[in-house]
Amino acid sequence: ISERINADSDKPCETSDGCRIALYMNAGLSAEIELHAGACGDGIGLYRTEIPFMLRERFPSEQEQVQIYRQVLESAPTLPITMRTLDVGGDKPLPYFPINEENPFLGWRGIRLTLDHPEIFLVQIRAMLRASIGLGNLQMMLPMISSVGEVQEARRLIEQAFYEISDEIRGTDQTLIRPKLGIMLEVPSVLYLLPQLARYVDFFSVGSNDLTQYLLAVDRNNTRVASLYNAYHPAVLSALYDIVQQANKAEVPVTVCGEIAGEPGGAILLMGMGYRKLSMNAFNIRKINWLIRNVSLEESKGLLACALTAHSQDDVFRHINQYLERKG
Ligand code: PEP
Numbered sequence: 001i002s003e004r005i006n007a008d009s010d011k012p013c014e015t016s017d018g019c020r021i022a023l024y025m026n027a028g029l030s031a032e033i034e035l036h037a038g039a040c041g042d043g044i045g046l047y048r049t050e051i052p053f054m055l056r057e058r059f060p061s062e063q064e065q066v067q068i069y070r071q072v073l074e075s076a077p078t079l080p081i082t083m084r085t086l087d088v089g090g091d092k093p094l095p096y097f098p099i100n101e102e103n104p105f106l107g108w109r110g111i112r113l114t115l116d117h118p119e120i121f122l123v124q125i126r127a128m129l130r131a132s133i134g135l136g137n138l139q140m141m142l143p144m145i146s147s148v149g150e151v152q153e154a155r156r157l158i159e160q161a162f163y164e165i166s167d168e169i170r171g172t173d174q175t176l177i178r179p180k181l182g183i184m185l186e187v188p189s190v191l192y193l194l195p196q197l198a199r200y201v202d203f204f205s206v207g208s209n210d211l212t213q214y215l216l217a218v219d220r221n222n223t224r225v226a227s228l229y230n231a232y233h234p235a236v237l238s239a240l241y242d243i244v245q246q247a248n249k250a251e252v253p254v255t256v257c258g259e260i261a262g263e264p265g266g267a268i269l270l271m272g273m274g275y276r277k278l279s280m281n282a283f284n285i286r287k288i289n290w291l292i293r294n295v296s297l298e299e300s301k302g303l304l305a306c307a308l309t310a311h312s313q314d315d316v317f318r319h320i321n322q323y324l325e326r327k328g
């Protein structure tokens with residue numbers, strides 16, 4: 001099978017009945033991106049900027065960040081690269097910025113922390129913009145959005161940084177393109193705010209890892225409740241289905257960048273729901289590309305219909321496994 005997978009992996013991904021599905025890569029290190037540069041599919045759907053922050057002993061300076069981001073943007077200069085602003089807190093502590101809280105997952109993380117520290121946010125945004133000068137493939141994404149006000153506030157700071165950098169390069173032959181702005185959909189409140197949020201963003205990206213955690217009230221890293229943490233829970237699947245329908249209605253492009261997008265059963269279900277952009281770890285791209293070429297959109301809708309009426313995640317898995325077995 002792996003030979004068959006490799007033979008097909010460079011072709012653009014489409015279903016057996018001709019529906020194009022864009023596949024993107026999730027990454028956090030420039031080395032990782034360089035390693036897979038030829039096989040990052042249609043671009044980078046999620047670059048986790050907190051990873052280089054976590055590997056250092058202090059906050060990287062603006063100039064250091066410019067270098068990191070420039071390397072990433074240059075690794076695939078013709079493809080879109082979605083950089084998520086710092087998503088620390090929760091399960092991703094910074095050794096040099098300790099946060100002690102009783103409920104870190106419900107606490108000071110992601111956009112909450114960076115909006116409280118606009119100097120950290122502005123340095124990062126300026127570094128991303130500077131790194132993108134002359135390139136034009138940067139997209140920005142905000143993590144842990146739970147209300148419209150956070151997006152408005154972040155947009156204001158991004159505009160400020162954009163004008164600062166534009167001013168600096170005025171009169172030179174350098175060009176700065178305004179990056180597209182997107183938000184992660186991973187806090188359940190946003191499910192009820194999509195029409196409003198759609199007015200402020202260019203794209204959505206579903207963080208199914210955190211969405212599962214918050215929808216099911218199950219800590220994603222607590223082994224004691226690990227059996228309850230499952231993105232195939234019928235309620236999570238319904239939420240994912242609802243999101244794509246709302247996003248399509250609002251005409252806002254939507255990607256899934258949580259783990260479920262890189263899993264065979266998950267990718268097929270998401271396709272059936274109407275998702276056309278999936279972002280996953282590099283090592284899953286070839287496999288999912290191959291799988292999707294061997295599945296029709298009609299089949300994926302059939303599987304989805306069974307999954308959506310299932311009573312439990314075990315039922316969902318039974319349907320998926322039967323389907324995959326029939327496929328061989
Ligand atoms: C997610 O929450 O699904 C996601 C992609 O982000 P992270 O796993 O980095 O929280």
Ligand code: MG
Pocket residue numbers: 143186207209210
């Ligand atoms: Mg997340």
